[in-house]
Amino acid sequence: MELTYSSIIENKHITEDIYQMELEFENKDVNPGQFFMIKSLEGSYLLPRPISVFDYNGKTLKLLYKVVGKGTKIFSALYQKEKVQVLGPLGNGFSLEDIEGNTALIGGGIGTAPLNYLIKKMKNKEVDTYLGFKNKIYSSENFEKYSSNLIITTETGEYGKKGFITDFVDWDKYDTIITCGPEVMMNEVIKIGIKKKIKTYVSLERRMACGIGACLGCSVKTLDGMKRACKEGPVFCADELVIEE
């Protein structure tokens, strides 16, 4: 983990409120599921934003992000060659060795971003992918390329199958499930995963101020006490989490 200032190679609009930023970031070890704290250098707001790794090739880092507030709105207006403050890679990420047996990735919306880098890193492993979006599908190329089976839903039915992605998963087929997406979706995956005794890994999204374990803003209740989403997470095994109803 280090603090650097990286140049933007490209910052493009993907669809609706989704953007992709590509940064110079050479020769680092970046694991799927890890994230970066990113901040623009203009000083009109305070906190860096945690953004997960969408792709990394040893030279450039791709971050897929959704404009949800002031910080990400400012990101979306940044130009090529501008520098941004980059802190990372942070967090534990997915452990590729722990992914065993028949495996499914279940992603929702912008939560599909970390799964994109994961599926690329899983290489020869066969994996089914389930992606749920609200109305538009985006950034699904790697999933099309690397998935054995790919099912995509939109809530509106505009693209893919109509409905929630959790209604289309062939649960009994899997030994391991990896999920990232909106809290409602992940809670559903966790519930079913635990009930069906499937090894379920979740990548949590939390508000955080520091990203390095100091502020305790992202604490998560686990059976083993409070853990920090930024440090011990963001990837947790579902059966260690205390899920509040």
Place this chain on the structure above:
Amino acid sequence: MGNLKIDFLGKEFKNPVLSASGTFGFGEEYEDIFDISRLGGICSKGLTLKPKEGNEGIRIWETPMGMMNSIGLQNPGVESFISREINIMKKYNTNIIANLGGNTEEEYLKGIELLNTSEVDIIELNISCPNVKQGGMAFGIKSKTAYEIVKKCKNISEKPMMVKLSPNAENIGDMAAACEEAGADALSLINTFSGMAVDIDKRRPVFNNKYAGVSGPAIKAIALRMVHQAAQNVEIPICGLGGIASGRDALEFIMAGASLIQVGTANFMKPDICVDIINEIEVFLIKENIENINEIIGII
């Protein structure tokens, strides 16, 4: 070269820049980012006698040039601190300030007894945390209540004691004087302002506790005014904090009466900002031909 050394409560500080409680853990999280021994001191995460899990729900919220937090003093407890976390802090060759909070008088007193046996340099008595349901800030609103708790704590403390004041005190000048009269060796101010945010979609407060502590550059001007008022009212030294994010900010607090300053929220903006602040202060002294930083403390 400008001399940044400060003598504060009989301890030597290599410079006046400390990391503020709750923004710096026990130091180790920042170890990969910069050389922590550059700091004048580290204020520990707010400790309580027993470990605390902290508050449920959203804990962090950004405001215009500020933030709100409702962590609720999640911490490992004083005993763990003495046996484990303090050893991390000791590695950094800087002053160790243990920030101690509590819900009851008894908790404060027991906490101090334990800290007496430890290697902390200074106890920062936190009578100003707005994020716990009982105690905490309640001790720091009325001067009389603060006087009583500070006096009892001071009676048994074998460590120099710095009392951390709340900006929510009824009158900051009176509060400062009351703490001095009760025997406080120094004051640190200010802790966070009590604030609120509403989730308009859910039609309820963002924080489970309704109110949370506001910090960051947004509150700097008010913090500075309060430090100045306190400094006018007491003889004991002051450690100033509240929204400091640059060397210039730090110098404002120093000129207004602070011998030391703490950097809090700004650590989240740029995790090595304390180093920038130390360097900026030094450059200022050189540029202004000031031989020793003590020359400008409280000159306003």
